[in-house]
Amino acid sequence: MPELLVVKNLKKYFPVRKKLLKAVDNVSFSIEQGETLGLVGESGSGKSTLGRCVLRLIEPDSGEIIFDGVDLRKLKGEELRQRRRFMQIIFQDPLASLNPMMTIGQNIEDPLVIHNIGTKEERRRAVEELLEIVGLGRDLIDAFPHEFSGGQQQRVGIARALALNPKFIVADEPVSSLDVSIQAQIVSLLYELKIRFKISYLFISHDLAVVRYLSDKVAVMYLGAIVEYAPKEELYENPLHPYTRALLASVPKMPKDGERQKRFLALKGEVPSPIDLPPGCRFQSRCEYVMDVCRKQEPAFREVSPGHFVACHLV
Amino acid sequence: MAELLRVNNLKTYFDRYDGVVKAVDGISYKLDYGETLAIVGESGSGKTVSVLSLLRLIKRNGRVVDGEAIFEGKDLLKLSKEEIRQIRGKDISIVFQDPMTSLNPIMRVGMQIMEPILWHRVMSDKEARDRAVELLRLVGIPEYKTRVWDYPFQFSGGMRQRVMIAIALACNPKLVIADEPTTALDVTVRAQILNLLSDMKEEFKTSVILITHDITLAMNFADTIMVMYAGKIAEYSPVERFIRNPLHPYSQGLISSTLDIKAKEGSLRPIPGNPPSLVSPPSGCRFHPRCVYAQDICREQEPEYKEVEDGHYVACHLVKGGKFNA
Amino acid sequence: MEVALKQRRRGTSYWAAAWRRFKKNKMAVAGLIYIIIIIIISIFTPWIAPYPYDEPHYAHTFEKPSARFWWGTDDLGRDMFSRNLYAMRNALLIGFGSQIVVLIIGVIIGSIAGFRGGRIDTILMRITDIMYAFPTFLFNVILVTVMGRGLFTILVAVGLTGWAGMARLVRGMVMYLKNAEFVEAARALGAKEGYIIRKYILPNMLGPIIVSLAFGIPNGIWIESGLALIGMGVRPPMPSWGNMIGAGVAYIMAFPHMVIFPVLTFALTLLAFTYVGDGLRDALNPRSEV
């Protein structure tokens, strides 16, 4: 399959009180047409910044973002604006992502207005169709976002993102603020859309289960860098990086066959401040296998088996 | 095991601009000494209110309208203000969800740990100080001897939650209520806090009520599980039995809605629809608008909350003789 | 939820919902009615007032309220009722007028600071901070000294010294809105900056700006009266509440009516505006309902 998005050596540093916060530190990955990349990380991993950098909603410091054969970083003003039709974003907080002064219909119609697509009636019909696609009634078209529940708001956000028939959507923790039953609804909706419209997602989440369900490949981020990157089954069945292993082990599993777990394998400590990291491996402070070399030299991000990349001295 | 707490027909309502919110509408359950009960539900299910009502810690616009809560022979709901105060933090203590906001930002953590000890006159000021240091050690705070006089903002999220646990344990309570204690934390820190809760439960031999939205966690962690929906108990069961045989369609829905780390692609079967309004809840069974098995009787008549097997209670018309018949 | 939504299918727009909330606040509604009445009176003052504001009746000085002089007369025998009407009119002119000046300066400075950020923001905000911390009344006195004591110049002076709060408010909102998720969403959709400002940022700033203006109007009236009290307000014989009260105080022991009426209408007007401001603040904040 052709590669839809190739990101190479992307960097974004923020100055924080004369120090550097390396939010995205030399990140590379690629996504094929119709394929979904899951991006897993805890708070402070830089996963949301990365998602926004890819869309140039945050301007990266350096690197390449080749979307459909064109380097987005070289595009200016109008060219970039036109490109935006093909790449969209869904946000974590569905209410905050909708314009409170516009009706549901106007919010969904807005991308069409911005790109001057169709007549008023055509747009109205398109909006009604989109409402149906995301599972909302047409009769809700004139309601306002604050009158909706979180799940419905997120459906509106998805409808708006779909309006321009994008090839690629950045989904930034789209279900983490929702209730379990609603989470499941939205995840299955996203899954259905992926199959139906062949959309590629960059699916950002801290929830390993959700990521597994939707992704084809998974990247694990820790403090601004991808530490492990592999096809889904490979990553979940054969995790190599100690951080990935710990992440997988710390999640309670459904005790279907009656064996319950009262203690969980826990990583020591917490995510350290991403400002002014010490030299060497960024995971050194929490790694149980830490060695001298880990404190001196940053491990290279290398391919250990076909398609399976990892940055660890132990592998 | 002996019974520590028995709640009968508890009802807690809130007054709001658009009407009366029946947050908890007639629930009954019991808890034994040393038992861990997990209350599972989504937001608005009444899981937190049902427990805060016991200690009368609900917001000003809320009121307990009916029911009794017998804790060691005393009805908590009928105690005087002073009597209930003497139980709070001493016999029953709480670990809240958000450790960032649940600690007083301008008071040293040591003092915050000492307060329940001093307020309940368990020991002298001097002893309370030593106790605070000891508790910090127990909950696994490094350099606890100096950290005891730090302020909350000098601790990370996970460390603050440890402090909250230390506060809860300060007076050797008989019951610890943990209200979504890990929800606000990072994935890897959640496991630490859960382990700590397990250890402390062993160490202090307390009963625990774990309030959570995570049914997977509940099924792993608890002895008994209680699933709430729209202010009522849908199902209440010993966990082993529940794992084998979840009976209520909502329990089943929650399980099939929950993405397990091993879930297969396309296997998700979400519950349709949205949670109901608690101001004007649906007629009959409150779950019927979202229930794929709903029948006429479900729309018309409220199902009875009854024991279907030994210790296994369900409120569903379709459950008969310990079996779910759709 | 489903049911509730269907009943409200036509949707309650932000403004409709705000009006519904505003109506619930009885004091605010009373204040609004009072303000509408005095605005109408002020428009037609020359036709309503029984006497010109500067017409003396030397035979009737210091008269108590009577059928001929409803609110009595002052030291020159001028009709207090007529003078009060004109004072009210002047106060409204200054109140509203000064807020127009505040709006223009505040929005321009605030949005430049907010949108541009960086050094321009720092400089503009430093100036704003000085204006904010400084007892602006002194500046008013100096400005009026420089520009003269006309109605228009006073109005401009009050505006020139009162924009700091508005600038801060606008800047804060711009800073918040330009990074708000729904604005980010619009940017991701490919909206042009002009479109974003017109459709996303401005409509969402309107509420707080209106509230700020509502509180600014009584403040403007207040400052004018303060200027008038120390002889820096509108030039006599043109009446203002400040100079009427100032003049009345001199005779307070013997002829309290000269001060009672201006004081009461003045206080009532300020309270009315403030209640409306309070009502607007609650009404324009959708979260206040919960």
Place this chain on the structure above:
Amino acid sequence: MGLVRYILRRLFTIFVSIVVVIIITYILMWLAPGEFFNIAQFQASGGRVATLTPEQLQVLIKGFEEKYGLNVPLWKQILNYLKDAFRFKFGPSFSNPNEPIEVQIARRFPVTFTLAILSMALAVIVGIPLGVIAALKRNTWVDYITMFFSMAGSIIPAYTIGVIMVLIFSVWLRVLPTSGWETPKQMIMPVICVALGPMAVIARFMRSSLLDVLNQDYIRTAYAKGGTDRAVIMRHALRNSLIPIVTIIGPQLAFLFTGTVWIENLFRVPGLGQLFVNAASMRDYPLLVTSTFILSLSVMLMNLLVDVIYAFLDPRIKYE
């Protein structure tokens, strides 16, 4: 350590701000229509113009300009003024050529200072408990009445309230004198009038601050630990809600200083306010500039003091 540097930086900012303020003031006055040398003023200060020939008048104006340093370019006037001003030397005023302004201020300052301090103390001592009571009794008639008066107090100018008080206590009840500043009885009304505005603002702010704190999770934690109402309110709610109060006291001081101008005028209190009113109405520029200088300096220093106190009260600030 950080604190000292912070204070020094703030002092520098204050210095710059004041220089800017003085420059603006000077430019404004320079733009003002009419000569600095105002015949009416000269006469008012005891001169006799009518008897002078034009030449003699020229000499007189020259002498006047020399005396007040007006015979140099504007930028130099400003520089000269600033150099002296930061050593608290302001030269003579137009209206009182024989007495340097610092002497006039020194005589009147204690009066205004006493008035301001007494008023602020009253405002804080009454305002805070009022706010606390209103918050604890929220949505009862106690709350409504307190908040009605508080709203009225913060929006109706002190002067107007002063007039109403004179009407009630001097005209009708005849229990308090209308003017003067010698006996405590004379001080009652001025102090109350000046205090009412800030008191109302403090009460309102205290109420909302306390309500805000009472809604915080850590208050619920304190109750859950078994705290009595008293313990929770005293140890947790009050302490935390008082911290933001400190921040509004700074701006209120500026407000209060301005308020004294009219109140001193109304009650014939011989403070800085009267001096200022005279300066304004007589176009006494040196005095006007100096009032600006003194007022902005004191307000900015007060604000600094308030911020430092704030840093001491809130441990979160110190460590940042």
